[in-house]
Amino acid sequence: MSDKEELEKLKKTFEDFINLSGELQRSYELLKEESQQLSLYLSNILENMSSAILVFDNHFSLNLWNGVTRNYFPVLSKKEPPVALEELSQNSVIDIESILKGENSRREELVEIEVDLDGTRKWLGIDFSDFMNSKREKTGYLVVINDKTELKKLQLKSQQEERLRVMGELAAEVAHEIRNPLGSIELMVTLLEEDMQDNPRHKDILSRMRTSVDNMNHTVTNILLYTKEIHLERAVFPIAQLIGEAESIAWNTLVKKQIQVEKKIAELEIEADFELLKQSVANILINAAQAVDMNGRIDISAEIAGDMVKIIIKDTGCGIPPELKDKVFKPFFTTKTTGTGLGLAMVKRVIEAHSGRIYFESDTSGTQFFIEFPTFL
Numbered sequence: 401m402s403d404k405e406e407l408e409k410l411k412k413t414f415e416d417f418i419n420l421s422g423e424l425q426r427s428y429e430l431l432k433e434e435s436q437q438l439s440l441y442l443s444n445i446l447e448n449m450s451s452a453i454l455v456f457d458n459h460f461s462l463n464l465w466n467g468v469t470r471n472y473f474p475v476l477s478k479k480e481p482p483v484a485l486e487e488l489s490q491n492s493v494i495d496i497e498s499i500l501k502g503e504n505s506r507r508e509e510l511v512e513i514e515v516d517l518d519g520t521r522k523w524l525g526i527d528f529s530d531f532m533n534s535k536r537e538k539t540g541y542l543v544v545i546n547d548k549t550e551l552k553k554l555q556l557k558s559q560q561e562e563r564l565r566v567m568g569e570l571a572a573e574v575a576h577e578i579r580n581p582l583g584s585i586e587l588m589v590t591l592l593e594e595d596m597q598d599n600p601r602h603k604d605i606l607s608r609m610r611t612s613v614d615n616m617n618h619t620v621t622n623i624l625l626y627t628k629e630i631h632l633e634r635a636v637f638p639i640a641q642l643i644g645e646a647e648s649i650a651w652n653t654l655v656k657k658q659i660q661v662e663k664k665i666a667e668l669e670i671e672a673d674f675e676l677l678k679q680s681v682a683n684i685l686i687n688a689a690q691a692v693d694m695n696g697r698i699d700i701s702a703e704i705a706g707d708m709v710k711i712i713i714k715d716t717g718c719g720i721p722p723e724l725k726d727k728v729f730k731p732f733f734t735t736k737t738t739g740t741g742l743g744l745a746m747v748k749r750v751i752e753a754h755s756g757r758i759y760f761e762s763d764t765s766g767t768q769f770f771i772e773f774p775t776f777l
Contacts, residue, residue, distance in 0.1 A: 446466045447466050447467050449466060449468065450468065450546075450547070451468065451544050451545060451546050452465070452466065452468040452469040452471070452472055452543075452544070452545035452546075453465060453466045453468075453469065453542075453543075453544060454469055454496075454542075454543040454544075454545075455531060455540060455541075455542055455543075456485070456500065456531075456540045456541040456542075456543070457482070457539065457540040458538065458539065458540050460484075460485040460497075460500060460501070460541070461481075461482035461483065461484060461485070462476075462481060462482060462483040462484075462485065462488065463481045463482050463540070464481065465481075468545075469545070471517070472492060472493060472494050472517075472524075472545060473488050473492050473494070473496075474490075474491050474492070475487055475488060475490045475491060475492070476488075485497050485500065493515040493516065493517055494513065494515065494524070494526070494545070496543065499511055499526060499528060499543075500528065500541060500543070510525055510526070510527050511525070511526040511527075511528070512524070512525050512526075512548070513526065521549075522547060522549050523547075523548045523549050523551075523552040524545055524546065524547060524548060525545070525546045525548045526543065526544070526545050526546075527543070527544045527545075527546070528541060528542065528543045528544075529541070529542050530542070572623060572628070574623075575620045575623040578616070578620055579617075579620050582613065582616055582617055582620065585609075585613055586610075586613050586617070589606055589609050589610050589613060592606050593606050593610070610652075611652045611656070614652055615652075621679060630676070630749060630750065630753045632672070632673040632676070632753060632754065633673050633674075633675070634671055634672065634673060635671070635672070635673070635674050636669050636670070636671045637669060637670065637672075637674050638667070638668070638669050639665060639666065639668050639669070639670055639702045639709065639711075640665045640667070640702075642670075642674065642677055642678055642681065643663065643665055643681065643700055643702060643711075645678050646677075646678050646679075646680075646681035646682040646685060647661065647682075647685060647700075649678070649679070649682035649685075649686075650682050650685035650686045650689060653685075653686050653689040653690065654685070654689050654698075657689060657692065657693075657694050657695075657696065658694060658695050659689055659692060659695070659696050659697065659698055660695070660696070660697045660698070661697075661698050661699075661700065662697065662698070662699045662700070663699075663700045663701070664699070664700070664701040664702075665700070665701070665702045666702055666703045666704060668702075668704060668709070668775070669775075670709050670775045670776065671775070671776040672754055672773065673750075673753075673754070676750045676753075677750065677754070679746075679750075680746070680747040680750045680751065680771075681711065681713070681771070683743040683744065683746065683747050684713050684744075684747060684769050684771075685698065685700075685713060686743070687743060687744065688713055688714075688715035688717065688767070688769075689715075691715055691717030691718065691766075691767065692715050692716050692717040692766075693717075696715065696716045696717065697715070697716045698713065698714065698715050698716075699712075699713075699714040699715075700712070700713055700714075704775065705772070707774060707775060708756070708772050708773065708774055708775065709772070709773060709774075709775045710770065710771070710772050711770075711771040711772075712768060712769070712770055712771075713768070713769045713771075714766060714767070714768040714769075715766050715767055715768075716765070716766045717766050717767060718764060718766075719762045719763050719764045719765065719766060719767055720760070720762040720767055725762065728744055728760070729744050729745055729747075729748045729758075730745060731745040747771075751771055751772075751773060754773040754774070755773060755774055756771065756772050756773025756774065757772055757773075758770065758771050758772075
């Protein structure tokens with residue numbers, strides 16, 4: 401082969417090398433771009449996860465974490481990887497070192513802890529496992545922290561509702577057992593009142609007995625109404641009749657404290673469950689009467705507001721303390737030494753069964769309860 405031919409061959413080989421190098425460079429740039437896009441994509445996924453992710457190496461140095469992690473480990477907001485395990489405990493609510501370096505038998509298990517995060521009670525689930533590479537070799541540890549607060553609240557609520565259900569069933573059984581002898585006592589008091597009309601001393605004693613019987617009957621009625629499933633028995637009746645009979649139920653308490661009752665009732669008829677609403681309004685009146693001092697005052701009004709009827713019961717009591725306002729309608733909550741704490745809880749159930757709502761406004765000058773529901777169901 402002549403020198404010229406060798407030179408041409410060398411030239412072509414060099415050109416092929418240049419072309420191949422260019423292709424390799426382009427392939428590298430393309431691969432680099434794809435790698436950057438994939439890294440950005442995975443980073444975005446990591447940052448948008450609601451769980452806190454921490455990746456440690458075999459020496460417990462933290463090499464990777466996402467934004468949520470900083471909520472539990474504030475020190476990470478000022479750190480770059482790697483971060484020593486000991487540093488994570490600074491101002492942290494989680495003792496991650498104890499979890500990672502705990503007994504091996506606990507590894508691969510879920511740890512649940514309760515913490516105070518910025519004044520808020522939180523329940524966290526911490527899942528930790530070995531971090532493996534593509535060759536199934538252990539290269540470190542993966543920790544995932546999930547906020548299980550809402551789930552825990554649901555579990556606690558479910559447990560509370562189950563306890564309330566059992567208590568309700570027991571209370572209903574007791575109430576049924578009490579109602580029969582209570583009816584007999586009421587009948588005997590009535591007969592004794594007829595026989596003792598001319599004896600003031602005995603008449604006063606019997607009056608107190610009747611008040612006690614009425615209070616017990618009211619309590620039993622509340623228990624039975626609260627524990628049973630509500631089925632509305634609809635009827636059309638004047639709102640004035642409803643208020644009048646509810647006032648009669650509360651009459652003993654009103655008279656005993658010489659409470660002045662002022663009424664402003666619109667002339668209108670509504671369709672609803674008379675007995676349930678009567679008991680509900682009576683409960684609010686009794687609560688109002690118990691809240692005011694001797695010679696206090698209660699204002700009752702009923703009016704139409706659009707297609708809704710609004711009943712307002714206002715008292716001149718001392719008001720409901722702010723710290724108790726969220727508990728008023730909860731079952732079994734009461735500030736009194738007597739009573740079941742079911743009265744207002746039952747009222748709320750009844751009003752909501754009528755597609756209505758009940759709410760109140762309260763300060764040191766008194767409390768106003770507002771009941772709203774459709775005029776016709």
